[in-house]
Structure formats: C-alpha cells, structure tokens
Amino acid sequence: MSNKNNLKGWLYLLPALVFIGIFMVYPLIDVFVYSFEEGYNFASQTYNGVGLFNYSYVLHDPYFIQALKNTFILVIITVPLSTGIALLISLALNSLNRFKDLFQTIFFLPYVTNTLAVGLVFMILFKKSAYSDGLINLLLNSVGISSIDFIEGPYWAKMFVLCFYTIWVVLPFKILILTSALASVNKDFYKVAKVDGTSRIRTFFRITLPMISPSLFYLIITGFIGAFKAYSDVVALFGTDLNSAGMNTIVGYVYDMLYGNSGGYPSFASAAALILFAIVLTITVINLIVSRRKVYYQ
Amino acid sequence: MKIILDHLTKKFVSIHNKKEIVTAVNDFNFEIPDGVLIGLLGPSGCGKSTTLNLICGLENPTEGRIFFGENDITDLPPESRGVGMVFQNYALYPHMSVKANIMFPLENLKGDKKLSKAEIEERALKAAKVVEIDELMERKPSELSGGQQQRVAIARALVKTPNVLLLDEPLSNLDARLRLQTREQIRRIQKETKITTVFVTHDQEEAMSISDLIVVMNKGVLQQMGKPQEVYNNPKNLFVAKFLGTPAINVFDGKIKDGYLYIGENKIRKAQADDQDVYVAIRPEGFIVSEKGVLECEFDRVETTGRDTSIISHNPNCISDDDIRTIVDADEKIIVNDNKIRFDLKDHKTYIFSKTDEKVMNV
Numbered sequence: 086m087s088n089k090n091n092l093k094g095w096l097y098l099l100p101a102l103v104f105i106g107i108f109m110v111y112p113l114i115d116v117f118v119y120s121f122e123e124g125y126n127f128a129s130q131t132y133n134g135v136g137l138f139n140y141s142y143v144l145h146d147p148y149f150i151q152a153l154k155n156t157f158i159l160v161i162i163t164v165p166l167s168t169g170i171a172l173l174i175s176l177a178l179n180s181l182n183r184f185k186d187l188f189q190t191i192f193f194l195p196y197v198t199n200t201l202a203v204g205l206v207f208m209i210l211f212k213k214s215a216y217s218d219g220l221i222n223l224l225l226n227s228v229g230i231s232s233i234d235f236i237e238g239p240y241w242a243k244m245f246v247l248c249f250y251t252i253w254v255v256l257p258f259k260i261l262i263l264t265s266a267l268a269s270v271n272k273d274f275y276k277v278a279k280v281d282g283t284s285r286i287r288t289f290f291r292i293t294l295p296m297i298s299p300s301l302f303y304l305i306i307t308g309f310i311g312a313f314k315a316y317s318d319v320v321a322l323f324g325t326d327l328n329s330a331g332m333n334t335i336v337g338y339v340y341d342m343l344y345g346n347s348g349g350y351p352s353f354a355s356a357a358a359l360i361l362f363a364i365v366l367t368i369t370v371i372n373l374i375v376s377r378r379k380v381y382y383q
Numbered sequence: 384m385k386i387i388l389d390h391l392t393k394k395f396v397s398i399h400n401k402k403e404i405v406t407a408v409n410d411f412n413f414e415i416p417d418g419v420l421i422g423l424l425g426p427s428g429c430g431k432s433t434t435l436n437l438i439c440g441l442e443n444p445t446e447g448r449i450f451f452g453e454n455d456i457t458d459l460p461p462e463s464r465g466v467g468m469v470f471q472n473y474a475l476y477p478h479m480s481v482k483a484n485i486m487f488p489l490e491n492l493k494g495d496k497k498l499s500k501a502e503i504e505e506r507a508l509k510a511a512k513v514v515e516i517d518e519l520m521e522r523k524p525s526e527l528s529g530g531q532q533q534r535v536a537i538a539r540a541l542v543k544t545p546n547v548l549l550l551d552e553p554l555s556n557l558d559a560r561l562r563l564q565t566r567e568q569i570r571r572i573q574k575e576t577k578i579t580t581v582f583v584t585h586d587q588e589e590a591m592s593i594s595d596l597i598v599v600m601n602k603g604v605l606q607q608m609g610k611p612q613e614v615y616n617n618p619k620n621l622f623v624a625k626f627l628g629t630p631a632i633n634v635f636d637g638k639i640k641d642g643y644l645y646i647g648e649n650k651i652r653k654a655q656a657d658d659q660d661v662y663v664a665i666r667p668e669g670f671i672v673s674e675k676g677v678l679e680c681e682f683d684r685v686e687t688t689g690r691d692t693s694i695i696s697h698n699p700n701c702i703s704d705d706d707i708r709t710i711v712d713a714d715e716k717i718i719v720n721d722n723k724i725r726f727d728l729k730d731h732k733t734y735i736f737s738k739t740d741e742k743v744m745n746v
Contacts, residue, residue: 273474280439281488281543282462291487295478381478 119355127349139356148341149357152333158244159251159334160312167252168304171259176289178260179267189264196257204321207250211235236323243323243332251318255311259304266300267293298380306372313365316340335361384452384546384579386415386438391447393433407433409603411447415581415596420573422590422611423583425600426626431583432551434600438581439466439549451546462491464547467540467578471552473532475524475539482520485510485538510542513572530561530568537572548573550582554589566593587627591615599623616731621741624664624734625703630693630710634703637663637735639746644735647700649678651728654735656746662702662736667693669732670709674718676725680707685717696724 119125120140124133143149178188195203212219213234222232233239235246270293278288294301316336319327327333328341335357342354391411397403407430415421423431436442438449440461448457456464475484485507489498498506511517514534524532533553540548553569554562570593573580584590590597591611599606599614599622607619618624624632637646639661644654646663670678672694680696683706687693692713695706709726711717718724735744 271472271474273470273472274476276441277468277470277474277539279441280461280466280468281539282491283487284491287491292476295476 116355116358119351120359122352125350125352127351132352139352140360143353143356143360146353148328148333149335149338151328151331152335152338155244155332156313156315156334159247159315160309162248163251163255163312164305164308166248167255167259168301168308170252171256171263171304172301174256175260175263175267178264189260192260193257195254196261200254200317201321203254204250204318207246208236208322211246213238237330240331243330246322247319247332250322251312251315254318255308259308262300262304263297266297270296295381298376299382302372302376302380306369309368309372310365313361313368335364385417386547386579386581387450388413388415388434388438389448389450391434391437391449392445393430393437393442394445406603408437408444411605413598413605413608415579418577418579419595420570420580420582420593422594422597423581423600424587424590424597424626425585425606427585428602429600430603431585431600433603435468435549435551435581435583438547439468440464465543465545466547466549467543467545468549469533469536469540469551469553471555473524473536473556475532475535477524479523480520481511481516481522481524481527481535482507484524484535485520485542488539488543506542507538510538513541513575514538514568528561529557530565533557533565534568537569541572541576541578545578548576548578548580550580552583552585554584555586562589569593588629591627599626601626617743618664618734619743621662621664621736624736624743628666630667630708631703632664632666632734633701633707633709635663635665635698636700636702637661639735646678647698651677651733652730654746656744660738661744662738662741664703664734664736665728666732667708667710669729670694670711670726671729672711672715672717673725673727674720676727678726678728680724680726682719682722682724687713694724 121135121137122132123136123138126132174192178185178192181188210219211221213222213232213236218226218232219235221235226232233242235242237243274292274296275288278292283291314336315334319332319334319337323330323332326346327337328345333341339354339357339361342350342357388411391408392406393408395405395407397405409430411434423434425431433442437444440456440459444457448455450456451464476487479487482504486503489503489506492498508517508520511520514537516531516534516538519527519531519535524535527535533556537548537550537553550569554565557565566589569580569582582590582594594611596608597611597614598608601622607614607623609617614623615627618627621634625634635646637644637651638659639645639654639656640658642653642655644651644661644663651663678698680698683695683697685692685694690713691710692715694709694711694717696709697705698707701707735746736742737744
C-alpha cells in the first residue's frame with residue numbers, strides 16, 4: 086500500500102520535477118562545467134583545457150571589479166535603509182486609527198507598477214539635458230543648488246538615484262510583510278507592558294522587535310539576495326550599455342558576457358555567476374548564524 | 384487597599400455601527416473592602432472586563448470616579464496606580480525566560496524607585512516562591528504547563544507589590560482538573576499576600592468557590608453584590624437566580640390567586656399578595672419526593688452522576704428548560720404513580736419573582 090502510494094506520489098511530482106530538471110538543475114550543472122572550461126567556443130562547442138583561468142580573468146577584469154563594487158554599495162546601502170524605513174512606515178501605519186487602509190494602499194502601489202515604467206519615470210524626474218531639467222533639478226535650483234545630471238553625471242549622483250530607486254521599489258513588499266507582522270502581535274503584550282509602566286522605546290525593543298524578528302529576518306535575507314541580483318532596475322535607469330556608464334552590476338556583467346557587445350563568452354559569464362553564487366551563499370550563511378542567536382521563533 | 388467605584392459609567396461607540404453608543408458599564412457604585420478577593424461575575428459581554436480595565440487604567444471612564452483608599456486615581460495612568468494585572472491568555476513574553484518575565488516590571492522603575500540588579504533578582508525570586516515556580520526560572524513560557532504559566536503571570540503581577548491585583552478570566556484556559564488546583568492556589572496566594580484582588584469570570588462555580596464577595600453583573604448593570612452563599616440563597620431578581628447554581632434553577636410560570644401560589648393547577652403554598660402572574664423559581668435541591676407532594680410532574684428518568692441522583696421530569700408550566708432537574712438524596716425513595724411524580728418544595732429554595740420587573744417578592 087505504502088509502495089503504491091509512493092509511486093503515485095512520484096507520479097504527481099513528475100511534471101514539476103521534469104521542468105525543474107530541464108530548466109534549473111541541468112543549467113546549474115552546465116554553468117558549473119562551463120566555468121572551468123578554458124577558451125570555450127560557442128560555435129564549435131570546443132575548449133582548450135580545464136582550469137581556473139576563467140575565474141582569474143573575471144577577477145582581473147576592471148569591468149567586473151566595477152560591477153562588484155557597484156553591487157556591494159547597492160546592497161550595503163539599500164538593504165538596511167529600506168528595511169529600516171519600511172519598519173518606521175509600518176509602525177506609523179499600525180498606530181493609525183483613521184485612513185489606515187488608504188495609506189496602506191498608497192504605500193503598496195509601487196509594488197504593482199512595472200519596473201521599466203517606473204525606471205523611466207525616475208529617469209525623467211532626475212534627468213538633466215542641455216534643454217531642460219527634470220523635476221528634481223528644478224527643486225534643487227529653487228533652494229539654490231545648481232543642476233546635477235543624475236543619469237549621465239558623476240558616479241555618486243548615479244549611485245544615489247539607483248539606491249533611491251531600489252529602496253522605493255522594494256519598500257511596498259517590506260511594508261506589507263511588516264504591517265501584518267506587527268498586526269499579529271498579541272495586543273495583550275502591550276496592555277501588560279502598559280500596566281507595568283514600560284516606556285515606549287523599551288516596549289519596542291524588548292517586545293515588538295523580538296516578536297516580529299522572524300519577518301524582519303526574512304526581509305533582510307531576501308533583501309540581500311534581491312539586491313545582489315539587481316539588474317533590470319539599473320537597465321531601466323541607465324540603459325543597456327552599463328559598462329560605459331560605469332553602473333554595471335554582477336548580473337549585468339554576466340548578461341553582457343553572454344549577449345552584450347562583448348558577448349559570446351559563456352565561460353566568463355559562468356565564472357562570474359558562480360562568484361556571485363559564492364558571495365550570496367556566504368552572506369546568507371552569516372545571516373543564518375546571526376539569526377540563530379537573535380531571532381525568536383514561536 | 385479598598386477600592387471605591389463612584390457612579391462609574393463607560394460608554395463605547397459600537398464597532399459595528401458607528402452611530403450606536405454601547406453602555407458597557409452603567410452607573411456602578413460600590414466599595415470593595417481592603418484585602419478581599421472579589422469576583423466579578425456575569426455572562427460574556429456584561430461589562431465585567433471593562434470594569435477591570437477601568438480599575439487598572441487601560442480604559443478611562445465616561446463618568447464617575449475610582450478611589451484606591453482615599454486617593455482619587457481616576458486620572459492616573461495605569462503605571463502610577465500600583466495595579467498588577469493577569470490576562471486571560473497570561474500574555475507572558477514568549478521570547479524571555481520565566482525569570483526575565485518576572486523581572487521585567489521591576490526593570491521599568493525609574494528615578495528614586497530604581498532598583499539594583501541584585502535587588503531585582505531577589506524580589507523576582509521572592510515572587511516566584513510565593514507562587515511556587517522558583518525552580519522553573521530559566522525555562523521559556525512555552526516549556527511550562529498552562530497552570531505554571533498562569534502562576535508566572537501572577538508572579539509578574541505581584542513582583543511590584545501592587546495595591547490591587549486584577550485577574551481577567553484567570554482559569555478559563557485551563558482544563559478542569561488544573562482549574563480546581565489553580566483556583567486553590569489563587570485563593571492561597573491572595574490570603575498570604577492580603578492584596579485586594581478583583582477577578583473576572585463567567586463561571587459562577589469558580590466565583591462562588593473562592594471569592595469573599597461576588598458581584599453579579601448583567602448588561603452593564605450591577606445586579607447584586609454580597610457573600611457568595613448569601614447571593615445564592617437570596618437572589619434579588621430572576622437573572623441572579625438563573626445565573627447562579629448548577630444545575631440551573633427551574634423556573635415556572637405561576638400565579639397568585641386568593642392568597643395562594645399556584646403552578647398550573649397545583650396549589651403550592653400560601654402567598655399574601657394581590658392576584659397576579661408570577662415566576663416561580665425552584666433550586667434543584669429544593670424538591671422532596673412525596674406521595675402527597677404539592678407539585679405534580681411527569682416522570683421521565685433518573686440520572687446518577689457520581690454522588691448526585693437527579694430526577695428528570697416535565698411540567699408544561701416549566702419555562703427555563705424542557706427538563707425539570709431535581710437533585711435528591713441517593714437514599715430517597717422515588718415514588719412514581721402512573722408515570723407521575725409528586726414533590727414537596729422547600730420554602731427557602733423556592734423564590735417568587737414579579738412578572739413586571741423580575742424582582743423577588745417576599746410573600
């Protein structure tokens with residue numbers, strides 16, 4: 086009976102397993118293999134030898150170093166900031182009595198908009214051309230600051246727009262998760278704390294924060310992974326030629342190596358992808374270790 | 384410390400209909416003497432929890448004042464009132480150890496009340512000893528049984544040495560056996576600490592068994608206050624009579640005619656009052672089986688549960704329930720003639736209530 090059930094179970098899983106096998110497991114193995122094949126040629130499907138040259142090349146490529154640097158800056162700035170801002174907004178929303186639903190809807194709107202469309206809007210907002218300034222520059226001018234070209238100007242300005250945009254895009258989801266986490270904290274805890282004369286700050290740090298720590302931790306991990314995989318946002322803001330804009334990311338570098346102007350180098354792309362994988366894995370493991378001490382699971 | 388509720392009223396805007404005003408507590412006016420254990424008793428939604436919240440300061444009254452001793456504390460925030468509160472689900476902080484939970488209120492103290500770490504630990508241990516959980520200090524709440532969690536919650540409320548201890552449905556999350564045990568514990572802790580304790584419950588048996596005084600409430604209105612047995616024996620109105628006692632009191636449609644009380648055609652006893660329709664309520668233990676008894680009922684069956692023997696019978700005039708439940712002595716002979724059973728009624732277990740205002744008639 087149990088054997089028969091087992092068979093049935095596998096049969097039900099089969100379609101999913103086939104798709105996962107073809108579109109996930111096989112490519113994963115393939116990427117791993119590519120990354121060690123030196124001088125691989127797409128057309129002839131031949132290679133010279135097996136070794137670590139691809140990794141060495143990628144790690145010495147100034148474009149990759151730039152992409153690595155951009156990605157790290159993006160991650161380090163946007164993950165803590167977006168999570169912190171989302172937490173503040175959620176706390177404010179949670180304490181609202183009136184218009185709560187209205188504000189929740191407003192804060193959730195960016196989530197249902199298209200990345201490229203929003204990127205375009207941001208580009209127009211921040212743009213400066215020979216003929217006209219974007220809205221942001223007009224605002225800057227009004228307080229006496231001269232126009233800055235955020236899209237094609239200095240590196241810090243471009244990085245600012247990218248971080249600003251990334252935070253804005255990821256906020257709604259984080260707010261959604263955090264408001265529901267806050268709402269699910271038993272109100273009796275706050276009543277007890279109040280009767281015991283607990284200050285609001287202490288209530289937040291000793292009660293609220295531990296109670297929502299699983300959600301917070303989930304957001305931080307997915308936030309890290311999401312930010313490391315940044316690509317489409319960057320394209321939306323700065324176009325496809327990211328290397329010359331100096332705004333490439335690791336995923337962007339991988340894409341360029343495959344299909345970009347300098348494309349046709351699946352081995353280099355694979356090596357870069359595996360480096361990204363190693364970085365994300367490391368960060369996630371660190372996160373998990375920290376969380377085991379700090380996160381409270383019910 | 385004695386508590387005085389002076390014409391206390393609390394009105395809410397209904398959450399279902401914003402235009403509707405609900406009076407949860409209606410003109411409460413009573414005094415809780417120092418050092419007693421008092422039970423606020425009533426069906427759910429009768430305003431008992433609101434009363435508790437008013438006393439502890441989580442709610443502000445619409446009208447009226449609250450005094451602790453001679454001090455008017457109506458406008459004080461909860462933390463300045465010196466109250467300890469235990470919630471129905473205990474609300475223990477799940478991520479903290481038992482010890483951290485008990486220490487938490489003391490760590491909040493500021494200014495000249497601030498305690499050293501050693502003092503805090505000492506007082507936490509003392510409170511834990513009172514409720515007999517001092518061996519569980521390092522555990523997390525999830526590793527404790529319901530009764531133990533309950534006691535941790537009480538220790539946390541006691542650790543500040545409050546003037547008043549408030550318990551909201553303290554036993555309703557426990558199973559039957561633990562409930563009996565814990566209620567004795569609460570009784571013992573209260574006697575030891577002599578802290579004026581107010582507890583809320585919908586379980587009349589619980590309230591009657593451990594309270595020095597009970598307050599019966601219904602729909603925000605105080606029905607009767609007194610010693611449990613006094614209230615049970617002398618209910619002021621039909622609601623109190625029906626609410627107290629298990630099995631519940633049997634209520635009949637009756638009438639007073641020519642100086643006698645009747646249930647249907649059965650002449651029960653003399654009653655000096657004008658002719659009128661009345662409710663007659665008889666406690667289950669107020670029946671005596673008798674061949675020439677005054678009340679005739681249709682016999683159904685005998686039920687024996689433990690030491691109690693109950694006779695189930697029917698009477699068309701009984702309005703409280705389809706079954707009339709009477710508890711009789713196990714040795715008593717049960718005489719059934721032609722499927723009819725007759726009872727004599729104990730006078731002090733039989734109450735007459737007016738049909739107009741449901742108040743007791745002493746006739």
